[in-house]
Amino acid sequence: MAEKIRIGIVGYGNLGRGVEISVSKNPDMELVGIFTRRAPEALSAYFDDTAVFAMNDLDQFRHEVDVLILCGGSKSDLPEQGPELAARFNTVDSFDTHARIPKYFETVDIPARAGKKTALISAGWDPGMFSINRLYGEALLPDGETYTFWGRGLSQGHSDAIRRIPGVAGGVQYTLPSETAIAQVRSGSRPELSTREKHVRECFVVLADGADAEKIRRTIVSMPHYFDEYDTTVNFISAEELAHDHQAMPHGGFVIRSGNTSDENAQVIEYRLALESNPEFTASVLVAYARATHRINQAGQYGAVTVLDVAPGLLSIKTPEQLRAELL
Amino acid sequence: MAEKIRIGIVGYGNLGRGVEISVSKNPDMELVGIFTRRAPEALSAYFDDTAVFAMNDLDQFRHEVDVLILCGGSKSDLPEQGPELAARFNTVDSFDTHARIPKYFETVDIPARAGKKTALISAGWDPGMFSINRLYGEALLPDGETYTFWGRGLSQGHSDAIRRIPGVAGGVQYTLPSETAIAQVRSGSRPELSTREKHVRECFVVLADGADAEKIRRTIVSMPHYFDEYDTTVNFISAEELAHDHQAMPHGGFVIRSGNTSDENAQVIEYRLALESNPEFTASVLVAYARATHRINQAGQYGAVTVLDVAPGLLSIKTPEQLRAELL
Secondary structure, three states: OOOOEEEEEEOOOHHHHHHHHHHHOOOOEEEEEEEEOOOHHHOOOOOOOOOEEEHHHHHHHOOOOOEEEEOOOOOOHHHHHHHHHHOOOEEEEOOOOHHHHHHHHHHHHHHHHHOOOEEEOOOOEOOEHHHHHHHHHHHHOOOEEEEEEEOOEEOHHHHHHHHOOOOEEEEEEEEEEOHHHHHHHHOOOOOOOOHHHHEEEEEEEEEOOOOOHHHHHHHHHOOOOOOOOOEEEEEEOOHHHHHHHOOOEOEEEEEEEEEEOOOOOEEEEEEEEEEOEHHHHHHHHHHHHHHHHHHHHHOOOOEEEOHHHOOHHHHOOOOHHHHHHHOO | OOOOEEEEEEOOOHHHHHHHHHHHOOOOEEEEEEEEOOOHHHOOOOOOOOOEEEHHHHHHHOOOOOEEEEOOOOOOHHHHHHHHHHOOOEEEEOOOOHHHHHHHHHHHHHHHHHOOOEEEOOOOEOOEHHHHHHHHHHHHOOOEEEEEEEOOEEOHHHHHHHHOOOOEEEEEEEEEEOHHHHHHHHOOOOOOOOHHHHEEEEEEEEEOOOOOHHHHHHHHHOOOOOOOOOEEEEEEOOHHHHHHHOOOEOEEEEEEEEEEOOOOOEEEEEEEEEEOEHHHHHHHHHHHHHHHHHHHHHOOOOEEEOHHHOOHHHHOOOOHHHHHHHOO
16 A cells, blocks of 8 residues: 555534544544644644644644645635645645635635645535535536525524524524425426525524513514525424434535536436434545545646546545546 | 537437437537447438438538537447547546446547547546545545436346246336435445345346246346346236336436535535436436536547536536626
């Protein structure tokens, strides 16, 4: 076997932890360690033998790390770290503020090119695998419509909005694709659907002592922007049920392309993710793209790239010959 | 707009006709014409203004055609035409005999390299889009299992087998994924399933005058290799119903990857095609890959390639900047 691809993790929350686990499932990779802004000795990694280093020592590892996986957030971490680290390391990140991707691409591309490094940005599932499937759908069925549905998934912002209501002791909110809307889209009829029509909202709420359930239900379903335009159901549960049944971070959704190849024939392409852990799946995508990023850099292609620029075969541990024989 | 990509079609059956229609839906392409071994004047194309030429005149178009789409069969047409034409043209084909793909790749690769041409082989949906999804599934969830289901689709070989039974005046057979098996796979439980357990067979049969329906039903469901190991249902219909309801060529299926990103969390990725016309969808895939093949050749990459070697972005009419802004 060739030398292993040496991975470094920058930032250690749910995503970094997912990357740590994912690297262990890829036998052609090894984890150099986690780099953190916290005190390294204060960080408790998933595996006992995972090395933890101070972020300030990262430069000492310039020749020990093939790809850095950046596990910070898109709001403040990545806009700063992405361009800075891409000058000195191959990087993979999950920058997911859709509207700012073109700008972020530019800010990473320039230092990466200058440093002869490759920076793969915005990997994950949306942006990421959903983007790839929007592209394939459009290219294969140019006469058609694309529909993205999200869920069943935990929505952090909407859960926070519920918890701020007086009388609410705890709660979570899930976004679900509307079954009616999915059925319409699958039929090939190409309906026009707003985000509101495509999704429903489901809330699980723990009441504070003496709170009025019906009043809280009305407050939730009529909350402007968050709930008022959606079909929203509110379920009241106990604190024990909340702790037991609602601690996971499920997510997923559908990308459906519905199109016609002739006046007579409609075709439907559907891509679906059902994820028990959103951060662990995103982490697995980042790790597979780290393999591709290493190969792209070794082939002499420098600068920023996205998942749309990466041939599927580059993600696989298998050789092109194996892939043709076993998977094609 | 840049110059259009000039497409030639070799062979004109259902697939060639599908390519003819598909090219008309891609504004960056133009159809040079259909090349046929039949007498050109005897061929009736879908569009009145489509040019039809004799196969023997193909070499006169060496500088008029950017990509030839080969629409012959995998049994006898492509093994001969693929290597011969790849020496002189960029080509795209749908060679679909899975076991022979590695050998076919070699026989096309050598002349294509020598002639500085690019030959994309085995495009379509299986091999093709299903292969891509098998690869993505494996790469993203290395700790997992992949399941391919086919159907609901018309099976030509099984339909022929029914029609050969004495007393049968006509009939068709559809293969369907087993709903029970799909539910098991979607649950994330990673069942072991044979092809037989994953599919059921549905027959629509027209009886000849005086034929014994129950005897024919038993002959079908007990036919070795074809039906005896499957759950098979036989429906008797009239010749009018056969003509009216069973002339389409639907197909499709699922590729499902079920895997774990940690001991705690299962993840399911599902890719589904629901096709009203199998040949038209395959044709649309070939046409999108013709765009990519043209670009790959212009970038100086020669020889045989497969869909696994093609970055998604190369399939799109849009620029990389547009793709990042609109689809990522």
